[in-house]
Amino acid sequence: MSHTVISHDGASIAYDREGEGPPVILVGGAFQFRAFDPATKQLATALAKRGYTVVNYDRRGRGESAHDVPMGLHETLADLRAIVAELERIHELGEGVALFGNSSGGAIALAAAAHGLPVTAIVAFEVPLGAEQGSDGAEFLEGFRERAAGDDADALVEYFMKDMPPEWLERSKGSPAWPLMVRIGPSLEADAESLAWAQSxxxxxxxxxxxxxxxxxxxxxxxxxxxRPAADAIAGAMPHAERRGIRAADHAWQPDEMATTIADFLDEHVAR
Structure with missing residues (x-):
């Protein structure tokens, strides 16, 4: 069943909630939202069966959440705070929430924790960070915003994907999913901004x-x-972080295996 929460600026954020237990929020990366992302839905259900309250939400500009609203990192972090506040109201939370961040969603999860979101644990998969204090993230964000101000929606998504393997873009443009990807293109600003923040x-x-x-x-x-270097850099910069491998290929994971990995880690580190 879909629920909504109202963020700081009046934007409506849609989410699903499954299970009972310590709360976990799934933070999607580029192009992910509930109607477009069956793997994360399967992950949420499997994780809920392990005894967790799992929130799978549409980031602003995607799916059933508000469109035609500001979509930067500040707003995206505020949306997470609104979801946490709603979970506190419903479940009377104690310490906070765990976060699973996929790809650039991992950078958003790290930024949320760094900016004071009450976080009990974080699991992040293949966060595409650039070199420490490099300038490429800020340059990419500037280029993205220049194109977002234009009127070529396809070019915005093409620009965002320019550093990905070329076959990913070719495959996307040739698929029925391309119009949906183009529609949510403006929401990729938070992804780009989170990666620029990580180099700031x-x-x-x-x-x-x-x-x-x-x-x-x-x-x-x-x-x-x-x-792999990005994963090593993240783990090396944090006082209580570790880096592990998981069965995955082409920047994609198996829902049941990811659910087991997350649940085993949370079982060890999150109080019930």
Whole structure:
């Protein structure tokens, strides 16, 4: 059953909630939303069966959440705070929530924790961070915003995908999913901004204050270029983080295996 919460600026954020137990919020990366992402739905159901309250939500600009609203990182973090406040109201939370961040959603999850969201644990999969204090993230964000101000919606998504494997873009443009990807293109601003934020200061300065237990995952079969160094950098910058491999290829994971990995980690680190 779909629920809604109203964010700080009046934007309506839609979400599903499954299960009973300590709360976990699934933070999607680029192009993910509930009607377009069956794997995360399967993950939510499997994780709920392990004894967790799981929130799978449409980020602003996607699915049933508000469109035609500001979509930067500030707003995206505020939406997470609104969901947490709603969970507190419903479940009388104690310590906070766990976060699972997929790809650029992992950067958003890290930014949320660094900016004070009450977080009990974090699991992040293949966060595509650039080099520490590099300028490419800020340059990419600037280019994205320039194109977002234009009137070529296809070009905006093409630009966002320009550094991904070329076959990903070719496959996307040739699929029935392309119009949906183009429609949510403006919401990719938060993804781009989160990656620029992750280069805005030394990793230890940005992430070192996050004391929540953190599991940084990367595919042990195959991972896109740069994912393993990024995982090592994140784990090395945080006081209670570890890096592990998981069966994954082409930047994608298996829902049941991911649910088991997350639940086993949370069982160890999150109080009930």
């Amino acid at each position: 200061a030394p990793h230890a300065e940005l992430l070192g204050s996050i004391t929540a237990p953190t599991l940084v995952l990367v595919g042990d079969e195959e991972a896109p270029d740069g994912m």
